[in-house]
Amino acid sequence: MLNIAIVEDELPALEKLKAQLSRVCTHTLLFTCHSVQEGLASNELSKVDVLFVDINLPDASGMSLVTTLKNRGFVGECVFSTAYSEFAVEAFTIGAADYLLKPYTDERLSLALSRVNDRLNKPTAQLQEPEAFTLVSKVGDKVTLVKVSDICAIKLEHAQAIAYGSEASYPLDQSLDELMTLLPSQFLRVHRNSIVNSKEIKQMDRWVTGGYIIKFHQSEVQVISSRNGGRLLKDKLIR
Template structure:
């Protein structure tokens, strides 16, 4: 039995989590806490397996609790629950197993519990945990309206706002997200991004997805083709595939000059 504590200041949210957890045969809620200090008092007296930990709670917040637990041996696994995605990177650096955004769907909740059982059944390194966590949060982007994507930056993952991304491109079998001055490697293929990106992004070419809101100009090219000029620092020019010309005209509400009679 996986002994679980819910740390959540809203009573209705605690009750909902408790109901969902206790429906699972392998989990049992043994403690509840509505503030950080009470949670720490319980953790100092009892050995638990799992915490469902809200971030914004009275007193000692969820992040501070996680930092304290990280320094202890045999600390419980943590699943953060929050209505805000701004703490994602820090939460993952604290080795949380998962990060659930409210309102929590039944499917995501079940996936999180399965992840916990898998983590308890086998050891995994920290980098793999990070990759799994960001894969989870990226998979929620469209449905959750997070409008963010995790990209790789040196030795950590950075959460990029979609609005700050000008275009995606493929280079050496890797997909890069290009912002105003800087580019970041992603862990996706373009066909995967097409499914998760909002409607302002369009697959303009086999090697490019562009943010339509960041196009500066559409330039006639040769043989009826076009290029788009982006608003980024280098004003990058991207070719429009012949098969996409008609669609890009409609999307940009641009129509070519009429032929003279």
């Protein structure tokens, strides 16, 4: 059974979420409140498994609430419930378990709770494994969580970072410099315009520029490294 709390200033939205939760899971609703300050002042926070947070609150952003809670050592999971898609990348960057765009169905809420349960039941050490990391791809109102372990390469194309997986490609909002601060050590910057997953490399052939043309197990995408990138990659693979 999950201990749930909700920070939502719009009464219709609050009542709808409460009704949906009653249909999709067994839970205890510890408290509801309408502002960031009320949320921070609650004596029940230490018992909360999952906190549902709206973005636009009367006194501050729901983002600031979650950031403050995490800095204070809050160990529960946070799910944003909002009508605004543009904050999704920031939400996942600060550790949100999910990001629900209003209006959402019972099925979508169930998926969010399933992700919460997975995170709550997974040992902390496992959460640090590369397979547990995700990046966020946003196209219009559609937000996709991309498992880092599924990415073969990330290329800069027309000033947009594109992650290539086994079956699809995903635009990312971060720069390649920013991505390199987020990705695990198996990812290497082999060119100013390219990052590769060293664990997914199938073949490397010398290229006319002095670098390598790199091919992957799970994707048809190919990457050409610089000379320095090729040396970096050889050092990594030979180790």
